Amino acid sequence: MISKKCKYAIKALLYLADHQSDERSVFSSEIAEKENIPKKFLETILRELRNFKLLQSQRGKTGGYRLIKNPDDIYLSELIRMVDGPIAMLPCVSLNYYASCEECDEENCEIKTVFEKVRDRTLEVLTTTSISSMKNKV
Amino acid sequence: MISKKCKYAIKALLYLADHQSDERSVFSSEIAEKENIPKKFLETILRELRNFKLLQSQRGKTGGYRLIKNPDDIYLSELIRMVDGPIAMLPCVSLNYYASCEECDEENCEIKTVFEKVRDRTLEVLTTTSISSMKNKV
DNA sequence: ATAATTCCTATCAACTTTATAGGAATTAAA
DNA sequence: TTTAATTCCTATAAAGTTGATAGGAATTAT
Known part of the structure; x- marks a missing residue:
């Protein structure tokens, strides 16, 4: 079995692949809500994925996350x-x-x-x- | 990952397949010793396998376990x-x-x-x- | 009787999982 | 410059799982 954490990570990346763009990062709160993932738990997951260089994050009011790697890869x-x-x-x-x-x-x-x-x-x-x-x- | 318990169960069945005969049941203590499995833990595992009708057990001084099912099956x-x-x-x-x-x-x-x-x-x-x-x- | 086995229940320490709490740092915009 | 919204970070914790062990009861051949 994969963990729930891992399933959440997959869902988050799928969501990002669909909803990000050059102009738009995505809030963790948006992903959490749309994918029914506990908000604070998702934050720690996204931070880990950022540490693994899969994601890029931006703080502040217009912050959020986006993929660094191409979802094809x-x-x-x-x-x-x-x-x-x-x-x-x-x-x-x-x-x-x-x-x-x-x-x-x-x-x-x-x-x-x-x-x-x-x-x-x-x-x-x-x-x-x-x-x-x-x-x-x- | 399979659990250690599961690995112990596989090893125990492999050992039984090799060392049992029509005349001979095998003691859990023998399996435990030969396969480096904690004795008491193995007892509970063998009892479970018996409950699942894989094994047959006999109590007492000349007791032990043997396979009911053919190891081919x-x-x-x-x-x-x-x-x-x-x-x-x-x-x-x-x-x-x-x-x-x-x-x-x-x-x-x-x-x-x-x-x-x-x-x-x-x-x-x-x-x-x-x-x-x-x-x-x- | 004795000794050796299986059987059974309860317990338990350590670890993992699945989060949550409480705020600090950052950033854009009013 | 304040406000509001975000990410970032550490600590904590409840619940569940794993990997056993304890202590004896029941059974059986000798």
């Missing part, structure tokens, strides 16, 4: 990793957040292989799905 | 569901543990589709991998 795999961390179902098969299994003999592990397959299948989808491609529900 | 998908619950990355795309998203308009949801794809790819692996097939690491 924001892939779900990287977004999930930023917000939730590992995608794999086992720490020892994670590509970006590898952690060894203390109780295992990893050389002779019988359960790694299947979760490597799951990881690869999952990534086939997530690394080819961008924020903009999610708009075309096929 | 125990698929990872069902095991994970028994121990951890849903496999899908979103409640609203879960086949066995569906839950609606309160804050979403599910008809027009832009994020469901991709997670349905992930679910299907994941299940392609997990529904075709049995305890016995995990022995042949290919």
Whole structure:
């Protein structure tokens, strides 16, 4: 399961992709209201996404957020990793957040292989799905 | 991520598949020791698996556990569901543990589709991998 | 009787998740 | 220069989940 936080992040980016323009940043309060996301929680999420250089923010009365990266180039795999961390179902098969299994003999592990397959299948989808491609529900 | 509990369950079933026989049940303490699983924790896991009719148990001095189901017929998908619950990355795309998203308009949801794809790819692996097939690491 | 097992309930510490509170800093505009 | 609206930041916290452990009861072969 992805966290609610991650789902909120996806929704926020989708909303931004639709509603921003060169002239217009978008208030977090607007996103929160339209997407039914708790206001203060969304603020912290947007700040994180800004720290990851996905967003640009502007303070003050005419402030708000806008995308820095082209939504064509924001892939779900990287977004999930930023917000939730590992995608794999086992720490020892994670590509970006590898952690060894203390109780295992990893050389002779019988359960790694299947979760490597799951990881690869999952990534086939997530690394080819961008924020903009999610708009075309096929 | 699957839980440690789930990983322990997989290991326990793999161990049973290898070490049981018609004459021999296996003690939980033996599995715990050989697989480095906390003893008391494993007891509760094995009891759950028994309740799910995967295992049979016998009390007393010559007691222990053995598989009821053929390990050819125990698929990872069902095991994970028994121990951890849903496999899908979103409640609203879960086949066995569906839950609606309160804050979403599910008809027009832009994020469901991709997670349905992930679910299907994941299940392609997990529904075709049995305890016995995990022995042949290919 | 004894010893070894499974069975059962309750408990619990640590961690994670999902937020909220309370304000500070910034900015445009009245 | 004041006001109002925003982002930014830190701290806190309630609720839920995870990963166990405690303490014994019931069962069974010897």
